[in-house]
Amino acid sequence: MLLSVNTFVSLDGVMQGPGNPDEDRSGGFDRGGWLVPHASTHTNAVVESWFREADAFLFGRTSFGLLGGYWPKVTEPDDLIATTLNTLPKYVVSSTLTDAEADWNPTTVLRGDLADEVGRLKELPGRELQVHGSWKLVQALHRAGLVDVYRLLQFPVVVGTGKRLFPDGSTPATFATVDENSRVLPGGVVSLTLHPMGLGGISAGAYTVDAGRSATVLG
Template identity: 80%
Template sequence: MLLSVNVFVSLDGVMQGPGAPDEDRSGGFDRGGWLVPHASVHTNEVVQGWFREADAFLFGRTSYGLLGGYWPKVTAPDDPIAAKLNTLPKYVVSKTLTDQEADWSPTTVLRGDIVDSVRRLKGLPGNELQVHGSWQLVQALHQAGLVDLYRLLQYPVVVGTGKRLFPDGSTPATLAAPEGSARVLPGGVVSLTLTPTAVGSLAAGAYAVESGRSTAVPH
């Protein structure tokens, strides 16, 4: 399976607490719910498209608890997101969560080495193993070079503080946007799909004047 990271981010890269003021107040964060005023039928269609690609889900402990406390209550048979989340295999990374507490069926708790566990999961048959939210887990997956695809909905807001998708100190990487994978939705939300082409290295260059013209010169 491909491993995809699917997240909502602000213009300044914050992914913390997009859906409600009390969604994630860790670190004293008090600006939650910043996504909601910009939600629309257009953003819903994009997110539903994400979930159509899923064959399994991988969560960090906090996001598993948040999503698992919400989506089982969505019982409308025509909701494509709930249908996927409530029926497909779910894997949660945690050293403290018991099997009894992991009651959002079907769930498997991953307690061993996360890199080895995820590599094993990626070797299973299926289309995509999807990560939603799960900030700390995303950092570990990015550092290990395990992410095959990033899907972002970037909202036209500056949150100013909070957990960022790529915080200071992140492993450098170069990513590419396949043709047609970036579009601006009505209202200014940007839908973007990126594939890592190099993790651990960063392409660089400089501008120089050649024959009287400003020219980009790669190093």
């Protein structure tokens, strides 16, 4: 399976607490719910397209608890997201969560080395192992070079503080945009699909003047 990270971000890269003021107040965060005024049928359609690619889910403990406290209550059979989350295999990375606490079935708790556990899951048959939310887990997966595709909905709001998808100190990386899946939606939300092209460094260049003309020099 491919490993995909699917998340909502603000213009300043914040992914914390997009859907509710009380979703994630860790670190004193008090600006939750910033996504909701910008949600639409267009953003919902993009998110549903993400879930149609899933064959399993991977969560950190916090997001597992948040999503697991919400989506099992959505019992409408035509709700694609709820049906997918509530029925497909789920894996949660935690050294403290007990099997009894991981009662959003079917769920398996991963307690071993992250790279080994995720590498094993990626070898299973299927389309995608999807990560939603799970900020700390995403950082670890990025550093390990395990993410195959990032799907982002970037909303036209600056949150100003909070957990960012790529915080200061993140491992440098270069991405390629999948043009047919990247577009500006009505209302100004940007849908992006990105494939990592290189981890640990970025290419650079310079603007210069050559024979009176502005030019670029790469490398």
